[in-house]
Amino acid sequence: MNFKSFLSNMLNYQKNNKYNYTLSETQVSNNIVTEEKNDKKVSEKLQDNIDYLTVKYNALINSDINIRNINIYAKGKQYSGMLFYIDGMVDSDMVNNYILKPLMLKNKTNSETTNDSMVVTNKDDLKKRQSNLSTLENIIHNTLLPQNSIKTSDDFLEIISCINSGFTALFVDTLSDCFCIEAKGFEKRSIEKPNNEVVIRGPQEAFVENIRTNTSMLRRIINNENLVIEQCTVGKITQTKVAVCYMSNITNEDLVNEVKYRINNLDIDAITSSGNLEHLIEDDDYSIFPQLLITERSDRASANILDGRVVVLINGAPFALVAPAVFIDFLSSPEDSNLKHQYSNLVRFMRSIAFIIAVFMPSFYVAVTTYHQELIPSDLIFAISAGRKAIPFPVIFEILIMEVSFELLREASLRIPTPMGSTVGIIGGLILGEAAVSASLVSPLLIIIVAITGICSFAIPDYSLSFALRLFRFVYIVLAYMAGFLGLSLGIFVQLISLCNLKSFGVSYFSPYVPSGNKDTLNKFYINPIWQRNKRSNFLNTKKPDFEGHISMKWKKKQK
Amino acid sequence: MTKKRIISLLLILFVIVAFMGSYDVEGIEDLAYVIAIGIDKSETNPDNIKLTLQIAKPKDKESNGTEPENLSIECPTFDTGLSTLNNSIDKKINLSHCTAVIISEELAKEGIEPFVLNLSNNTELRPTCHLFISKNKCEDFMNTVANSPDFSSGIYTATIKSSLSSSYTTESLLYDFYSTLRYDIKNPTGIYVGNTKEKAEILGIAVFKRSKLVGILTGTESISHNILKNKLETCSVLFPNPFEEGKNMTANLSLAKNSDFKVDLQGDTPHITCNIFVEARISSSQTTNDDYTSEEELDKINEALNTFLTTSIRNYLYKTSKDFNSDVIGFEGALRKQFLTMDEYSSRVDWDKFYPNSEFDIKINSVIESSYLFRKH
Amino acid sequence: MNSDYKISKLEAIFLILIVMINKIILNVPKSIIRLTGTGSLVNIIFVGALALILVILIVKLFKNFPNEDIIDVSEYIGGKILKTIVGIGYIILFGIVICTVIIRFTELLKVVYFENSPYIYITGFFLIAIGFANKFGFKSIIKTNFIILPFIFASIVFILFGISNYISPSSLYPILGNNIKNTFVDGISNIFAFSGIAYLFFTSPLLKNKKDLKSIGITFIILSTLFLFIVVGALLLVFPFITHSEELLSVYILVRLVEFGEFIQRADALFIYLWIISAFSYLSIALMFILNIFKKLTHATEHTELSFSLCSIILGITLLLKDSNLLSFIEDVIYKYYLIIFVFGISTIIMLLANIKKKFFKKSPAPNNQVKT
Incomplete structure (x- = not known):
């Protein structure tokens, strides 16, 4: 190092360039540019489908999108096919053993067409069978895929929606339909104790983020075929699944229709929490008082469904919304029905x-x-x-x-x-x-x-x-x-x-006090003992007003 | 302007107005709470009065309790005195916790009408304030009370409560006086108090006729008064022992049932019959042989008690009717029941004239029992 | 009115009862006692019986007109002119009521609590409350009234327990008052205490079940008589002087005596609190009826927006009528006789005429009284 360079190094002043980043005004494109027409159908050429999905999902940059090209054996012939799924959302074992194996490996099932062993019940079925039996689609759908839930669709919108929720899409060359196979296996929180609504003598199960687990909890408690769980989607981007749960033989149909009407008529990009949905569907957001009851306990939600209310579950939020909710509901705790x-x-x-x-x-x-x-x-x-x-x-x-x-x-x-x-x-x-x-x-x-x-x-x-x-x-x-x-x-x-x-x-909001309702419900101010709660809340105008018989403790009567 | 701006402007205005408070906001620590008012006759000017206010000041926040301060001033009326006194202390005078109004005997004999009217119309003063009539000057009385070692803000109510249990005095409220002044169905009574240098005490009952003080009742007279007014709680009566001459025994009396009166107007003379029902329990006697539990003994004692009570009540009644000419019990009310309309009543009866001529017939029904724990077999 | 919200029997009874209770708290007992003295109790029972007969008559007359109120019926008889006259008459009636109630309460508050505050500050609170209430509409007012009324009942019962120490039964005698003519003949004008009957003329179209009108009327009269009896009795028992005095608000003075031991003393602030809420409710109802009549007369579609403007007019009128002599004159003389003549007299005659007309012209088409809401 010579003296000159030493001096220049010493006296060299370099301005300390602070990292300065400002958001440039990019062109706003999401609402102006028309997206591709949404009615794209599955084409019979496999490569078209692969190209379309690659562009749609940015598969070249996206690290967890998997495209698996396979050769399918059916009817003694080979067809090319493609599996499209999101890594982390599917159960690998299930995909390997129950999708890839039966399709790819040569075995007796996909080597020959074995039609004559089918048993039919009457002549109509015979005619249908004769006309439809030997198509590739039927063979793959009815014989080759031992999966309990398969949807067939030719509309890309539906297929993309399925892929996003964890389905595996199977495209086959020469077929204009796609098979959406349910092989979900993503990690989720297991059912835990409720954190916010602690109860001493009740069940300790709270809702989780996954909607299917929540609905399964409701089903287990209510245990009746009249429980209807309808699914809606909210949000143009997130397409969040929302479940509307009610008893078809108890709940007032008007109420159910109103709830569904409000949920289905929301023009919004995304909802990320139960609070968002609550504020979007409640009657008056300017009022400070809450108009929907939020609960994270499955027993409370089930009790409300059995009373004739509608429960709304949202995928991704461990809370259920109960509609309608009146003032006295907010002062009751789930423990009230467990104690004397x-x-x-x-x-x-x-x-x-x-x-x-x-x-x-x-x-x-x-x-x-x-x-x-x-x-x-x-x-x-x-x-x-x-x-x-x-x-x-x-x-x-x-x-x-x-x-x-x-x-x-x-x-x-x-x-x-x-x-x-x-x-x-x-x-x-x-x-x-x-x-x-x-x-x-x-x-x-x-x-x-x-x-x-x-x-x-x-x-x-x-x-x-x-x-x-x-x-x-x-x-x-x-x-x-x-x-x-x-x-x-x-x-x-x-x-x-x-x-x-x-x-x-x-x-x-002040039902059942004003106008005065019947005395025999749970949510009056003074709670009657369980054997006196003869009727459901009458402000709900349910199809079945009677909750229990006039004398519910028949064993007592008989003894006399 | 958009709706939001208008609303936010209105809100800001509301907040400003709200925090100014109304003109009538008074902090609780800015008020001086008067617990007793005393009205004397002025020494210098016969038309004036001497107003004394006893204010209870809270002690420091470490020690609980209150300390008294007495303020006096000579003034022509109550309200002028009040506003003048407001100048001499650092807080505003507030009468809403006043429990006692004390008027000197001297002044009461001249008539307390102006004060009662004045005080009853004061919105701060409670109508359930007690009225005392003081034997000495009110200022002295209130000074004695202030100097007593157990002074507290509730000293007057506590004293009255404890003395009511021995029935030597009676409750007397401001609104009673006002009632009587406006409509004279019966005459009011006041609590008669007095003080020595060391201590202030309740002496008896002050009897009024309309608004003038006419007499004092003490001792057994007060007890008779309370018996007839059905306000007897319990009291101790000393009466002659029927078994031993010159000795006395005591019994605890209480009312078994309300007394009832019948008034029978014969010409201009009302004949009043009083039926009195008492229960008595012997409590002690002056001799050693103090176990009277057999039936004959109890009967004899009963007789002696009845005689004693009859005499005292009769004395009381004649005192109030003849000496005082003041119907404090309310016999007029019993008479009114016999008439249907007011016109009829006022044409027939002039109670002020008739009452001094009344004749009384007293019937006492008493049940006497022993209250001893250890009894002779 | 909101034509799709019909009220039940209990709500209707409470609606009319709030009128009575407010009147009882204000000045009715004083006027009654001043007129008939100690005979007020007998007089009240007598007047109650008269009012009961009147109500039964009115209910019977309304049977032929289930969905109409007095304005519609007057249109049926006398066309638009009579409708306007009757409508304006009722607007004046309710207007006097609102103004007198506001002035009385403001006076009380000013004397007792707000000595230095300007008059308009206190009146402003009343007007804001009733303006808001009417902005929200008929349904909320009825429901709020339904919630509030039990508390007011409870407060009156509470007072009665509290003053039980100060009762002197002999002040009730002589029982027939000053003289029989005074109690029974002059005392007939005490029927003005049942001013709730004016509201009964308007309740028929609001009811869910039209047949309830009879039971509503009878229950109302019985309950009001009972309340009036109790309050007047309490006043007479405690204040024998009340027969010849003029005081601010008689029940307030009663309440100042209420004491429970040494802890609750001078609880009158709490009672005033409750009575102010009941006054808000009563005033909102009166304003609601005024707006409704206005709507019927002028065929306005949106009447709730008028509430604040009407409140400003009322503010102006209350400032004019502040003088208490004038106010007593208006309350005791003008309002009393106006109510008796207009409501009990003229309106009943209108109903009678309407019934007669309907009988004679049974085949003529039904009156076109559908009001567009």
Whole structure:
């Protein structure tokens, strides 16, 4: 290295080029350019089909698309064929042993045509048999492929949809149909305990992401041939499978039609979660209250189906949507039907109290301390007064600060990694509680009020409803500060009016209270014992209103 | 402007208006809570009154409890006094936790009508406030109460409660006075209190005729009053021992049934028959032989008790009718039941004139039992 | 009205009862007691019996017109002119009701809780509530009313338990009041307490089952008489002076006495809270009827949008009528006699005439009363 180069190296200043990438304005092409016509049919030439699919699936770049060319033996002749599947979605063993083997290996079945051993029942079948027996398609479909589920199709749209869900497509030269063989074998989560709806004495099975597993759980519980599981697809890109489940001899047909109508008339690219679908099909998205019940328990979904409701399952989401849902459903927990009616009534009563406290307690406190001091008992008023002596803020700011901090703490605890989870609780308690009181930022009574409100809002079983409560609590606090009980009355009245106006799939939100329904259902406020629940919920207008006989415990009657 | 912008503007306006609060927002710590009001006659000016307010201030947040502060001022009326006193303390005076209104005896004899009307129309003051009549000056009384070691914000209600259980006084509410002033179906009574230098205590019952104080009832008179008004809880009565001269015994009395009266108007003289039903349990006596459990003994004691009660009630009734001319029990009400219309009643009866001429007939039905744990066999 | 939502029997009873309860809370007991003194209890039973006869008569007259209300019937008799007159008459009636209720409540709130706030601030709350309620429509109002009413019943029963300490039975006597003429003849005008009958004229087209009208009417009269009896009785028992005094809101003064031990004292704020909600409900119903009559008179298609505009008009009227002497005059004299003459008198006569006309012209076509919604 000579001196010159040394100097130039030392004094050389190279600007540090930061990596700078901005998104260029690409041509938006997905909605303007017309895609290829969707009615492409399978051609008889195998190579055309292979080319079409290669372009469609970008098979040259896609790493998990497999095209397997094979020679098929049938009727003593060889035909070329092609298997098209997505690696990871199919069960390799099944493909090898039950598709490739019978097609490719020479054996007695595909060497000769053996028609004469078929047994028929009557003359019509004989005629059909004679005309259709010896085609290649029939041989492959009826004799060579020992698979339990095969679909035949000539429409590429359907074939592509099958391939996307894990089917294996078999194309044969000279045939204008394609065989879609179900040999799915992708990894999925096994059935686990429910995480969010914990129940002591009920089944511990929760839905998983795979729709077929979920429907199988429903079938196992309901165990009746009248359970109908209709399939729809939603989403232009994702073509997500959505299952609509109902009992054909119980559920009101109008309701089922309405649910299907709403699901089938969605112009959307993709749905990725149950929440998306819920908001797309519910009656009024502007209303803060939820109108569909979300559950992850299979027993709860089945109970709702047997009651006459419709359950919607989505592929990829471990939650079921139950339609219609009324207000009292959000205050019931799945445990209510497992316990004795005395216990469940007590717990339900506690939940209603929790609901009222969670919405009204802070605003009640604000209203009473600012406008209606005479309501407070004399001893308590001096305690509150003493506590508030050194606080610099008015009541409204104090309570808003505390409520906002509580909400922030709640949000933070959701995001925190588990090892630090307990620390947050301690920090929260310390900072928000003790330290704030000692620093005279808030009064001690307020801490208790906010804590009780928080605990009561956790006692609400439904997740969406607790969000609604959180929102309304703030509105009521502001109204109480504006005009004391007058403001609270206004808030309650307007909320009642708007809730009475709300409908969930044609059913009024406050059924069965308004108008008064029958007394014998499960979801009234007071739960009757199981032997008194004679009728299904009458706001559902089911085909079979009677749930049980007038005397369901026949053994008791006979003894007399 | 799009709909969203209009809505967001309205929301912002709403938030601004909301956080200003109404004009009537009062922080709970900005109020001075009065627990007792005292009204005296002014020493300097005969038309004025001396208003004393007893305010309970909370102690620090570490120690619970309240400490008293008394404020006095001379003023022509209650409301002017209140607004003047507002200037001398740092908080706004609030009457919603006031439990006692004390008026001095001197002032009560002249008539408490203006104060009762004034106080009843005050929206903050509870109509269930107790009315006390103080023997001494209210200011002294309230100072004594303030200096007592167990002062708390509920001292007045607690004292009344405990003394009601011995039945030497009666409950007297502000709304009762207001009722009587507007419509005179019976006359009100007040709680008579007094104080020495160290302690303040309840002395008896103050009897009013309309709005003027006419007399005081103490001791057995109060008990008789409570028996006739069906407000007797329990009380201890000392009556002569029938077995030993000069000695007394005590019995615990309570009402078995409500007393009932019949009023029979003969000309201008009402004949009033009172049927009284009491239950008594012997509690103690002044002698050593204190085990009266046999039937004859109990009968004798019963007789003695009845005689004693009849005498005291009769004394009480004649005192109130002749000396005070004030129908505190409400016999007029029993008389009204006999008439169908008001016109008929007012043409026939002038109760103010008739009541002093009343003759009373008292019948006592008592059941007496022993309350001893250890009994003679 | 929403022609596809029909109300059941219980909802209809509650609809008319809220009228009674609000009136009872406001000023009806005071007016009754001032007129008939201690004979008010007997008078109420007498007047209740008269109202029952009237209601049975009205229900019978409505049998021939199951799907029509009084406006349609007046069109049947007198054409458009009579329809307009009757319609405007009822609009004035309901309008007076709304204004007086709002002014009374605002006055109470201003005296007790909101001394420094401007009048318009408090009235604004009432008007926002009823404006919103009418924007949402008929169905929500009926349902909300159905939910609210049991709580109001409970509060009145609660009061009765709370004041049981202060009762003095002798203040009820003499039982026939001042004199017999006063109780039975002058006291007939106390029938204005049953102002819910005005709403009964409009309920027939709303019902699911038209035959319910009779039971609704009878239940309403019996329950209202009972409530009035209880409240007036309580007032007389507790406040013997009430026969000659003028107070702000009689039941409020009753409620100030309610005490349960030492913990619940001065619970009147809670009761006022409940009564304000019931007042909202009542006012929404009255406004709903006004809008409905308006719609029938003018054949408007969208009447719910008018709710806020009507509220502004009402605000203007309440500001004019703030003076309490004028208000007492309007309530005790004008409203009372207007109700008796117009509702009990003229409307009943219209129904009678309609029935007679229908009998004579039995073969003539049915009146064309289908209102386009």
